[in-house]
Amino acid sequence: MSASGTAAAGHVEQTLRQVTPGRYDAYEALLRALATPTSGQVWMLLWHGQAGSPDAQYGHMDVDGHGYAPCVTSAQELSASGWNRSYEVVDALDVARVLYPDHYGLWLNPHAPGGGVGIPWLDLRRIATGLDRQPAGPLRVSEPAIEIPHFYALLTQNAHRTPAVRSLRRAWVQPAFGAPYLAIGLDVYDTSPTAVDSVRAMMRQSVGAVPDGLPVSTVAMSDEFDPVAMWLRASARPFYDREAHAAPAVQNPPGGYGYPPAGGGY
Incomplete structure (x- = not known):
């Protein structure tokens, strides 16, 4: 890995280590690290195909009924994960643009103690469209x-x-x-x-x-x-x-609307 790649991985992993339940400030810092081109690179695990090939396909995880694509945050974490298929190194910003329209999130280091950290698709949308343009969830x-x-x-x-x-x-x-x-x-x-x-x-x-x-x-x-x-x-x-036609109200949904239950994303 190049020196710039090492620095990129270090920036993401430094913020990732600070994320704990309820530390939304740390989680926002992680999102900002992932949203930064070059320094926000991740190692996407490919279930099929090779990096850059037309048949390349990201892996899949299902957590509480929500889909996530797994990745790791450095070459060292890739080795620790034991992954023996192909992978590709890509900016998380580009991954976010691909995943969120299909309601897919991104899961960082699922092999790590505690299971890693999941980024719900709504937060990938924030990364893709600009963190400051959308409110921080769960809302x-x-x-x-x-x-x-x-x-x-x-x-x-x-x-x-x-x-x-x-x-x-x-x-x-x-x-x-x-x-x-x-x-x-x-x-x-x-x-x-x-x-x-x-x-x-x-x-x-x-x-x-x-x-x-x-x-x-x-x-x-x-x-x-x-x-x-x-x-x-x-x-x-x-x-x-204007048309004097109002839809009947329904009961408010529980919790943070549009996000997985607590514990499923952070």
Whole structure:
């Protein structure tokens, strides 16, 4: 292994050693290490084929009903694992882009004492699309308890004047790491640049009614991979519906929505 490869493995493994249950700050540091090109390399275990060949296929693990592709974090860990098939060394960023659309996670060093560390597919999506663009999970999502009727009234009024908007939903999101915030789910008819600009203008015209210090974010209801959008589609009745058709509410899902049970991922 080259000196740069050794340094890359050391960076990932240094952060990996700090990850323990409940240490979401350490887990976020691990995600950042994996998201860094070159220094975030992993050794993917190939069940079929050779590295770079068309028939190459990653291995598979099933943990609590969730699929993961196993990997190791260095040549030393590869040797310790006893893996006797082929492998390929690749940036975890590239692996994340391949795995998350199929709802596959990444499992680091499954041979290690304690079973290694699993990265759920939702966090691979964060790696692939930008860690700072998505909240840190597992998420606790619920109906908002804070009373801000003026904001909702103004937002509803502005939405009615914005033809691109079909409906609006709301949720209170508490990330595992970071400040909680109010999420507004946007269901739109049109995603053309003009329509998107009109929806952004609607939000700008409305957020002035939000109390100081209350963070507000938006989420596209059409995003099939977003955990907040997943919760909103399943559990939130629209507070504005242009077509006056609201789906019946269902019971809120338990725990961190969209993530495996505690112990299955961290």
